[in-house]
Amino acid sequence: MNIAVLCSGSGTNLQAIIDNVKSGHIPAKIALVLSDNKNAFALKRAKKAGIETLALNPEGYNAREDFDKELIKNLKKRNVELIVLAGFMRLLSPYFIKKYKNKIMNIHPALLPSFKGTRAIKDALQYGVKVTGPTVHFVDEHLDHGPIIAQKCVEVSDNDTEEALLGRVHKEEHNIYPEAIKLFVEGKLKLKGRKVVRG
Numbered sequence: 001m002n003i004a005v006l007c008s009g010s011g012t013n014l015q016a017i018i019d020n021v022k023s024g025h026i027p028a029k030i031a032l033v034l035s036d037n038k039n040a041f042a043l044k045r046a047k048k049a050g051i052e053t054l055a056l057n058p059e060g061y062n063a064r065e066d067f068d069k070e071l072i073k074n075l076k077k078r079n080v081e082l083i084v085l086a087g088f089m090r091l092l093s094p095y096f097i098k099k100y101k102n103k104i105m106n107i108h109p110a111l112l113p114s115f116k117g118t119r120a121i122k123d124a125l126q127y128g129v130k131v132t133g134p135t136v137h138f139v140d141e142h143l144d145h146g147p148i149i150a151q152k153c154v155e156v157s158d159n160d161t162e163e164a165l166l167g168r169v170h171k172e173e174h175n176i177y178p179e180a181i182k183l184f185v186e187g188k189l190k191l192k193g194r195k196v197v198r199g
């Protein structure tokens with residue numbers, strides 16, 4: 001199966017996915033790493049691993065859908081069957097999401113449905129939760145909302161800092177995201193309503 005990974009930043013999750021593909025743990029090919037930010041370190045990681053990359057500048061498109069149409073063109077060209085969002089900080093249009101229904105995964109650094117949005121670690125700390133952790137989910141038309149594939153608890157300590165907590169959440173992300181992708185690629189994820197079951 002050909003997969004595409006979409007990133008905007010550092011790409012530590014991308015690296016974990018690359019490593020799991022290389023070792024054969026995920027039986028798939030990363031056909032494309034795409035970014036909306038030409039300076040994303042994720043692109044360097046992909047190039048180093050010999051993976052094709054593409055940077056699309058959102059400023060070059062009038063509407064969100066136009067950017068997404070270009071995206072679709074590039075995914076179709078490479079027969080991509082799973083789209084993995086790994087720190088992709090751009091909303092996808094309903095048009096795109098409909099085209100790839102239940103074929104787009106995202107990772108979020110909080111236990112959804114808590115702390116949606118882009119400040120999940122900070123919000124969790126400020127709220128004073130005792131546990132938080134990453135969520136892998138399918139993407140639907142609503143923000144951080146689609147069916148949940150995997151979650152992992154991370155304890156929050158009294159003197160935690162954003163940086164320390166982020167580090168521990170990241171560590172778990174790098175385990176659960178490759179596992180979720182592996183299950184999808186092997187055809188072992190089934191949707192029952194909004195529940196994702198393994199079978």
Ligand code: GAR
Nearest residue numbers: 009010011012013014087107108109
């Ligand atoms: C990850 O922690 C991911 O959970 C988060 O961006 C980070 C990307 O890190 N995603 C979101 O906040 C999406 N709402 P990475 O570039 O090192 O993989």
